[in-house]
Amino acid sequence: MSTTGHPLRIGLIGANIGTSLSPALHMREADEHGLVGYRYELIELAEDADPGAAMLAAVADGFDGFNITHPFKQSVMTVLDELSDEARALGAVNTVIVVDGKLFGHNTDHTGFGTALALGLPGAAKGRVTLVGAGGAGSAVAFALAHAGVAHLTIADVLVDRAADLVSRVSAAVPADIRAIGLDQVAPTIEAADGIVNATPIGMVGHPGLPIPTGRLRPSQWVADIIYRPIETELIWTARRSGCRVLDGGQMLVAQAAASFDLFTCRHADVARMRGHLDHLIDRLPAA
Incomplete structure (x- = not known):
């Protein structure tokens, strides 16, 4: 100030x-x-x-x-x-x-995502969650998910070492079962997850596309995206059409x-x- x-x-x-x-x-x-x-x-x-x-x-x-x-x-x-x-x-x-x-x-991303999750997806299942992206935004989301009580958190990133470093930092602060994987290993975790969060730039203006394979999304799952421009990313649009509860980046x-x-x-x-x-x-x- x-x-x-x-x-x-x-x-x-x-x-x-x-x-x-x-x-x-x-x-x-x-x-x-x-x-x-x-x-x-x-x-x-x-x-x-x-x-x-x-x-x-x-x-x-x-x-x-x-x-x-x-x-x-x-x-x-x-x-x-x-x-x-x-x-x-x-x-x-x-x-x-x-x-x-x-x-x-x-x-303020950490508390921001925690607040968004609580207000936008009340009662969302937190047994297994897959987070895609371990950069600056992904770090905040990972801490927020751990603090929100996620029991099993998988963090996927194109750079496995970056995901592993984030796992170490979150695990040191919050007791939880957390593991790091590469993006090439993400498909099985998507299928098994209660919730999926995109913390990569894929889907924002200038970076079109889907950050995850979406063919096996189920209506019982929830999907969140931190991107807000566009407010309905391709991921959010696809998840909604699959019957999932969604949380937009807004x-x-x-x-x-x-x-x-x-x-x-x-x-x-x-x-x-x-x-x-x-x-x-x-x-x-x-x-x-």
Whole structure:
């Protein structure tokens, strides 16, 4: 949070974020709180860019805080001065606040997904869950699933070592049966799972397709996606047609955005109001 009393200037750092709804979502909530001059701007980078250098340049230009999105939630950590306990445990940051020139990293994805799961899929079975993706977002989702009481969690990633590292970190924090596999081993776990979560970029604008084989989805399963643009990814569309309960990425977006807004402003965001505004924004988008 800015301590200078000037209107807050927040940035979103990521690649391929030109269609992000976060600026409108944050600034609408700021208006509801009477925060005059609150600005939320996109800082779009190439996927191979240095997010730390971009962040430091933005701080010098007067930014008071940042949200971090794909693919920089881990690489940006090298320039931060301090980390919250959750960000350190997750090994990923999605929120940075600037206080007296120092950068403090937080992770609101963890609580964001936990809140989304509880509100969007109440009573969802948590015996066996397969999580696809062990990057920055996947780390947050894995911790959230473990804290939510998942008994047997399988984490699949194209990089098995990355999945194994995440298993080690989650297991050290939360007692649960967790294992790592490669994406080539994911099909049997999908068939056996109570729930499946996509935490990869596959399915978002610019990354079309399905992150998992969906031919054997059953109506008794639930499927969640953290992607919100489009709000109905191919995975969510396919799962719904298969009779599964589904959780779209808008739920997590709003929950983590509200928590970030709280950190930026020291005001309490209204999650239900923000979801209503997100739905309004989505309804106004041009047809694909």
